[in-house]
Amino acid sequence: MPKLETRDLTFSYEGKCVLDALNLSVGEGEFVSILGPSGCGKSTFLNILAGILPADGGSVLVDGKEVAGMSSHFAYMPQQDLLLPWKTILDNVCLYGKLHHRERQAKEQAMANMATFGLAGYENSYPRELSGGMRQRAAFLRTALCQADILLLDEPFGALDVITRAEMQDWLLGMRAKLGATTVLVTHDIEEAMYLSDRILVMQGAPASFEKEIVLEQRQRDREWLFSQRELYSEIYYFLKG
Numbered sequence: 001m002p003k004l005e006t007r008d009l010t011f012s013y014e015g016k017c018v019l020d021a022l023n024l025s026v027g028e029g030e031f032v033s034i035l036g037p038s039g040c041g042k043s044t045f046l047n048i049l050a051g052i053l054p055a056d057g058g059s060v061l062v063d064g065k066e067v068a069g070m071s072s073h074f075a076y077m078p079q080q081d082l083l084l085p086w087k088t089i090l091d092n093v094c095l096y097g098k099l100h101h102r103e104r105q106a107k108e109q110a111m112a113n114m115a116t117f118g119l120a121g122y123e124n125s126y127p128r129e130l131s132g133g134m135r136q137r138a139a140f141l142r143t144a145l146c147q148a149d150i151l152l153l154d155e156p157f158g159a160l161d162v163i164t165r166a167e168m169q170d171w172l173l174g175m176r177a178k179l180g181a182t183t184v185l186v187t188h189d190i191e192e193a194m195y196l197s198d199r200i201l202v203m204q205g206a207p208a209s210f211e212k213e214i215v216l217e218q219r220q221r222d223r224e225w226l227f228s229q230r231e232l233y234s235e236i237y238y239f240l241k242g
Helices: 042-050 089-093 095-099 103-113 132-144 162-179 190-196 223-227 230-241
Strands: 004-013 016-026 031-035 057-062 065-067 074-077 150-154 182-187 199-204 209-215
Touching: 004 042, 016 042, 016 209, 031 042, 031 190, 042 074, 042 150, 042 182, 074 132, 089 095, 089 103, 089 132, 095 103, 103 132, 132 162, 162 190, 182 190, 190 223, 190 230, 199 230, 209 230
Parallel strands: 031 182, 031 199, 074 150, 150 182
Antiparallel strands: 004 016, 004 057, 057 065, 199 209
């Protein structure tokens, strides 16, 4: 049974069909990237999964059971870190726990994970005092503390410079086993999708649908492997160009 599944999911905006009968199946602990050009509907699809937007038709299932609206199964991380500038990093990452009346537990978990997320010593700092990469790690820790079993990542490194973005990709790759969560990443970066994913789904068209699936073999993931895959990169690139 898939951990996450969508069946014939459709969505329209201002009378125009944006998503057309999208079917997705993601296994327990699998990391799947949705790759496609900007504006093709990737973020819209993720927002439907997160319960931010209502679908016009179809269904979303987790562990074989249909879910609707915002569900505790999902933790959503947008491109911008959305840290509150007037709160410390510790208070920011514990925001979900505070809203759900378990602030003390959230702080204990946050403190136990600060070093793992590269934030040790910055608990009482404010967002303006952190680098872009550190802010994204804080946002990621906040997402992880939601205790959801499915992570939805909407281009979380898209606003970072090239070097910091690569560092964050390396960090996320190292965190995968520790998090153990089923993950859906939306990106328009081919290398990012290849580097991080077990499987890539290419979204294209108007209305959008999944036009291609790439299954990446089990391997020791590193930059050397990535740089050796120019043929696969070219295949995906030219498919996206149409």
